[in-house]
Amino acid sequence: MNSPVSIPYKSFIQFDRYANQPIFLQIAQQLIQAIARGQLPSGTKLLGTRQLSELLDVHRNTISAVYEDLCAQGWVEVIPNKGTFISSELPLFSGSSSTNFQYPKETGYAFQKSILLDNPYEKINCELSFNDGSPDIRLTQIDDLSRIYSANLKRKINRKKMGYYNHDGSEYLKEQLTQYLQLSRGLAIGTENLLITRSVEMSLYIIAEIILEPMDTVVVADLGYFSANMIFQKAGNKIKTIPVDADGLDTKALADLCAQEPIRMVYVTPQQHYPTTVSLSAQRRLELLQLAKTYGFIIVEDDYDYDFHYEKQPLLPLASNDQAGMVIYVGSFGKSLAPGFRTGFIVAPENIMYEMRKHLGIIDRQGDILMEQALGELIEEGVVDRHLKKSLKEYKFRRDNLADLLEQHFKGLIRFQVPKGGLALWLTWQQPINLYQLSRKCQELNLFLPKNLLYQTPSVCGTRIGFGNLSPNEMEASIKILQQALWKLNA
Incomplete structure (x- = not known):
C-alpha cells in the first residue's frame, strides 16, 4: 500500500x-x-x-x-x-x-441460508476453457468503444448529468434502443414500454417481485436455464417443467397442465432454447400465445442469443405478435461487445412498466449514465450493427469448424444438430458416461469443462459447448483434450 x-x-x-x-x-x-x-x-x-x-x-x-x-x-x-x-x-x-484481534470467521447471529442460490459456476485456472456460449472479446471493436466512452467522459454536458441520474434510465439510450428493437425485432413499442436494467437476471428478478406471489405456479422448460429457475424458486414459487423437443417447448403438454391447475407464468427462450439450442416453431408460438390468452398466464420471453443467427432471418419474437398484453419481453443488448458495454432491458405494456421503474429505483438507483450514453451512440452511429454483421461471419465459421471437429473425433459417440443461431452446440452422449469424472479428466489435461455445462439425469446425458470464444487452433486443441479425457475415463 x-x-x-x-x-x-x-x-x-x-x-x-x-x-x-x-x-x-x-x-x-x-x-x-x-x-x-x-x-x-x-x-x-x-x-x-x-x-x-x-x-x-x-x-x-x-x-x-x-x-x-x-x-x-x-x-x-x-x-x-x-x-x-x-x-x-x-x-x-x-x-x-x-x-490480539482477528476478524470473526462467522457471524454472531443466525440468518436464513438458501441452497437454491448455490451457483454451479467454478473458477479453475486452465490454459483452455469451454463455456456456455460467450462471444470472443478479441473480436470486439475496442477502438470504437473506447473512443465513444472517452468522448462522453470529457464532454461538459455529461459532467452535469453525472450529478443526478434518473433511475428510469438514459432517455437517449431508450430512444436509440427502442428504434433498434423496432427494426430488428418488429416490436411496435415506444420508450414508455422500455426499461433499462443491468442484465437479464436483474430483469427476471424485478418481474418476479412484481407479478409473482408465493406458491404461484411457474412453468419452465425441462431442460432449462438454471439462473432463471433459481430466481423463481427463491420467490417461493412452485416450479413445473414441460418437455422440450425438436420444435421447442411442448405446447400440448402445457395445455394439459393448464387444464389441471392455474398457471401464473411461463418462462421461455424461444429463439435459441437454453441449453439445447432448438427454436420454438412458428406453429407452437401461435399456440403458446393462444394458451396465454385462454388461461390468463403471463409469458416471459427471453430473447437469448437473438442477434446470433446464420442461416436466415429468425422468427420474430412472441412479443411482436402479442395483442392481448400477455408477453413480457426481456433480453440483453451488446452481447457481441466487450462485457462492460452490455446491458439488459425489459419490454412490456406501460402500466406494469410503471411498477417496474419503482422497483428498479430501489435496487439500482445510481445507474451508469456514461455507459448508457455511449451505448446509445454506438447504436446511432451503426457501430453495433456493423460489428455484429462482421463478427457473424467468424462465428458461423467457428460453429461449422466445431461441428467438423466433433464429427471427426467423436463420430458414433455423440449426437448433435448444427444450430441455426447462437454460440453453442448441444451434445448428447450415445453411451452413458460420468460427465463429472470427464470434467475432472479434462482439468488434469489443462482444459476447463465447467459443471454448469453438464446435464446428467437418469434420462439425459448432455453437454453444452460454446464455440464463440475459441479460435480455430484453441478449438482443435480443446476437442483433442476432450477426446483424450474420454479415453482415460474409459480406460
Whole structure:
C-alpha cells in the first residue's frame, strides 16, 4: 500500500500528555496494537515524521523516536528514499488477548441460508476453457468503444448529468434502443414500454417481485436455464417443467397442465432454447400465445442469443405478435461487445412498466449514465450493427469448424444438430458416461469443462459447448483434450 494519507491515525492513536510514561512509548504501543489488530497490514506505508507529528500535534523528534523504537522491535522497516513501512515479517505480539484481534470467521447471529442460490459456476485456472456460449472479446471493436466512452467522459454536458441520474434510465439510450428493437425485432413499442436494467437476471428478478406471489405456479422448460429457475424458486414459487423437443417447448403438454391447475407464468427462450439450442416453431408460438390468452398466464420471453443467427432471418419474437398484453419481453443488448458495454432491458405494456421503474429505483438507483450514453451512440452511429454483421461471419465459421471437429473425433459417440443461431452446440452422449469424472479428466489435461455445462439425469446425458470464444487452433486443441479425457475415463 503506497498511499498513507487515508489511514485514520487519530482513531487508534490516543495518548495522555500528563502520564508518567513517555509520549513516544504510548504512541509506539498504540501503533503496535493497531498492527496486531490488522488495522495496519504488512507493507503499509506510514506517514513521514513531519506529517505524523503535525497530525498528532507532537514534536517531530517524538515521532522519530517512535519509528526508531518500532524498527528496533521489528514492527517497521525503513527503506531509504521511500519511507517507513510495516514489516512483512512481524514479531509475536505479547499484549493482552483483547488486542490480539482477528476478524470473526462467522457471524454472531443466525440468518436464513438458501441452497437454491448455490451457483454451479467454478473458477479453475486452465490454459483452455469451454463455456456456455460467450462471444470472443478479441473480436470486439475496442477502438470504437473506447473512443465513444472517452468522448462522453470529457464532454461538459455529461459532467452535469453525472450529478443526478434518473433511475428510469438514459432517455437517449431508450430512444436509440427502442428504434433498434423496432427494426430488428418488429416490436411496435415506444420508450414508455422500455426499461433499462443491468442484465437479464436483474430483469427476471424485478418481474418476479412484481407479478409473482408465493406458491404461484411457474412453468419452465425441462431442460432449462438454471439462473432463471433459481430466481423463481427463491420467490417461493412452485416450479413445473414441460418437455422440450425438436420444435421447442411442448405446447400440448402445457395445455394439459393448464387444464389441471392455474398457471401464473411461463418462462421461455424461444429463439435459441437454453441449453439445447432448438427454436420454438412458428406453429407452437401461435399456440403458446393462444394458451396465454385462454388461461390468463403471463409469458416471459427471453430473447437469448437473438442477434446470433446464420442461416436466415429468425422468427420474430412472441412479443411482436402479442395483442392481448400477455408477453413480457426481456433480453440483453451488446452481447457481441466487450462485457462492460452490455446491458439488459425489459419490454412490456406501460402500466406494469410503471411498477417496474419503482422497483428498479430501489435496487439500482445510481445507474451508469456514461455507459448508457455511449451505448446509445454506438447504436446511432451503426457501430453495433456493423460489428455484429462482421463478427457473424467468424462465428458461423467457428460453429461449422466445431461441428467438423466433433464429427471427426467423436463420430458414433455423440449426437448433435448444427444450430441455426447462437454460440453453442448441444451434445448428447450415445453411451452413458460420468460427465463429472470427464470434467475432472479434462482439468488434469489443462482444459476447463465447467459443471454448469453438464446435464446428467437418469434420462439425459448432455453437454453444452460454446464455440464463440475459441479460435480455430484453441478449438482443435480443446476437442483433442476432450477426446483424450474420454479415453482415460474409459480406460
